[in-house]
Amino acid sequence: MTVRPMLFNVEKTLEYDKIKEHLIKYTASQLGKARVDKLTSYDTLDAVQHQLKLCSEVKSFHQQCGGIPLDGLMDVSSQLQQASKTGAILTPEELLNIAKVAKLPSLIKKKFKRENCEELNRLRQIIESLPVFDQLVESICYCISPEGAVLDRASPDLRSIRRKLIKIRDNIHQKLEAILRSPDHEKSIQESVITSRNNRFVIPIKQDAKAFFNGVVQGQSTSGATYFMEPLSIVEMNNALHEATEAEQREIQRILLDLTDQLREELTFFELALNILAELDFLKAKALLSIDLNAVEPKLNTEGTLNLLKARHPLLVFQTRANKQKADELDNREHPTEVVPTDVYVGDEFKTLVITGPNTGGKTVVLKTVGLLSLMAQSGLHIPAAHGSELPIFHNIFADIGDDQNIEQNLSTFSSHITKISKMLNTIENDETTHTLVLLDEIGAGTDPTEGTALGIAILSWLSERNVSTIVTTHYGALKAYTHTQNKMENASMEFDWSTLRPTYRLKIGVPGSSNAIKIAEQLGLPQSILTDAENQLGHNNLAVEDLLIELQRTQQKLDAEREQLKEQTRQTEIEQNRYKQLIDTFEAEQETRQQTAEDEAFEIISTARRTVDNVVADIRREQASKASIREAFSRIENAKRQLKPEPPPEKPKKTKPIAHVNVGDKVRIIQINRFGQVTAIHKQSNTPLQVRVGTMQMQLSYDKIDKVIPKKESQHIADSVLEIQYNKASSVKEELSIHGMLVKEGIDIADKYLDDAYLAGLLSVRILHGKGMGALRSAIHKTLAANPHVIDFQYAPHNEGGEGVTVVKFKE
Helix, strand or coil, X not given: CCCCCCHHHHHHXXXXXXXXXXXXXXXXXXXXXXXXXXXXXXXXXXXXXXXXXXXXXXXXXXXXXXXXXXXCXXXXXXXXXXXXXXXXXXXXXXXXXXXXXXXXHHHHHHHHHHCCCCXXXXXXXXXXXXXXXXXHHHHHHHHECCCCCECHHHCHHHHHHHHHHHHHHHHHHHHHHHHHHCHHXXXXXXXXXXXXXXXXEEEEEEHHHHHHXXXXXXXXXXXXXXXXXXXXXXXXXXXXXXXXXXHHHHHHHHHHHHHHHHHHHCHHHHHHHXXXXXXXXXXXXXXHHHHHHCCECCEEECCCCEEEEEECCHHHHHHHHHHHHHHHHHCCCCCCCCCCCEEEEECCCCCEEXXXXXXXXXXXXXXXXXXXXXXXXXXXXXXXXXXXXXXECXXXXXXXXXXXXXXXXXXXXXXXXXXHHHHHXXXXXXXXXXXXXXXXXXXXXXXXXXHHHHHHHHHHHHHHHCCCEEEEECCCHHHHHHHHHCCCEXXXXXXXXXXXXXXXEEEEECCCCCCCHHHHHHHCCCCHHHHHHHHHHHCHHHHHHXXXXXXXXXXXXXXXXXXXXXXXXXXXXXXXXXXXXXHHHHHHHHHHHHHHXXXXXXXXXXXXXXXXXXXXXXXXXXCCCCHHHHHHHHHHHHHHHHHHCCCCCCCCCCCCCCCCCCCCCCEEEECCCCEEEEEEEECCCCCCCEEEEECXXXXXXXXXXXXXXXXHHHHCCCCHHXXXXXXXXXXXXXXXXXXXXXXXXXXXXXXXXXXXXHHHCCCCEEEEECCCCCCHHHHHHHHHHHHCCCEEEEEECCHHHCHHHEEEEEECC
């Protein structure tokens, strides 16, 4: 089941067809182009999610590994159809085209395996299903040269025939050259050359010598002055050459028939491969479009929540890029060169968004952006927006944008709009689908403003009652006022810069807008008398409302500017905070190093002194000194050493709360022996109620003798020794590893062991500090992480926590 984007010409209205035109540019073959032509939208969460994830995987493969090799892909469907007929023979050129396509599955599979991209599961399944045709490719390339000639090695018979042909041609040439050199024929020969007519070797003879030359006429020149004659002495040789040439052609046809038969045997698999290659071409085009647009995979939901962050109309991206290139070439900045991103939200708080603002302020672009990005996402295309953007699965998308006045059908602008809206409402009324998106540009326009406003209010009310996601644009003040009174509706406006009299193209949700016509006219120099008359015609109440809206917009702009300034100040503060933290860490590390160095030096001095005393004592002993004096000397030295390097204070045992909830079958850690055992029985009346089996030994313990309980459900398949390793690792493994400054091999060895230890310790995530540098150590670490079966994800740390110098690793739970 698919969305109906063609209903009411929505595909053309939202310029979805132009996105297809751009997508076609990224395809490698007609096969991919055909897939783009058939591109449509899906309306189930699973189908859309699968297509988006597949696009993400192909994009990742292209960025990391250089993409799917599809050079040489072409549509060989007609050749396959011809080959399906028994006795059919493909030409050498057609077989070469078959070979070019047949090479691709092996190339793709080898590259995918070489790059070790097992985490790309969806793409891997497609590539694994590709049949390979190595034997067929080998046979074709062995028999046919890249230029399309059937080679001598194609068969022993062909090699033999061609050797015979060479020999016959040589004999003929020798014979004819002898005739040309002979004095007997010197006057008869028009020109001393060997040529051919009717596939037979001949020599040119003068017209008046024809009767005297012993040979067969095979042709005559245009002027009639020359006859091309085959000497009788080489007639049999020419006959033999003709027979050998026909034998050569028969053998070539036999070889081509054999190759075509080989293809026919693989025909079913080849058609499957061609279909998969077409899909890969299509997927690669989608990935390249995503890269070119800097697009992202949106989140999906079935709750009807639409939240686009920094969304950009893709066609505007291409247009502004072309403008920028043209401006750079001509040094002319007349046209915009950057797209202003838009944030749009429609969801739980409100389902209807009414956008107001001046003409050319970007209202219609917002409508088209929302509609087009919704269609793109449901077609499996990434959208040009920021990460975190979210879209629902719409089952119907309707759009009435632009002036569809039709003279032939006698339809005015108003009639055209109402006809389309009527069809939309009838479809919504009769359809039982869940989520619908309606986009209406200038609702109620084209008729009397009072009646148009009333119709607009009624239409919005009808759509709101049916929980339809609706975004409309208008200039009618009464519509803004009505929207303000409704719980499920919200006003929005396009921001306007009064200092430059230009729109900023930023959408402000929650703030109604003004058309600003009189204010703009005043700034542009319209006479004051006309402006005053216009204000009088408009009325003071309306002017007060317009002024209030303008003031609200200015206040909102000021608040936005202050908020951005605060954000920047906060960012700078965080940078300074991190800088000072690094300085403190560096100072503490240097202080610790200096202290350790001092202690080592003092210890070395004392040790040297000790050795000196030992020597003195040896001398004293030889002189019969008392033992008391010797002990006293040693005692003084040891005291001095202890003062310089005191023993570290003993660690205080951690106090833990006694465990009271234990069940039979649970595994517990016995504090005294630091071992895990299984509870086999519980005697509640006893002072030592727990009976625990440790290995082959049974122990009776009280609750205060254990400090960790792992329920039976979690531990029944885990050996006690594994639990002991995990417990010990958990207490000794830190959540951060620093290998900054190490050589690649040394860093990888340390990181590899650390990852195993961290996983055994049960850590969910860790940080690896590798530094930025030239990137060799960082790249090696990332390859190690990609190959580690326990790692589910890894990425750079946030900018204020180390950025590209730190990798955050997440483990599988």
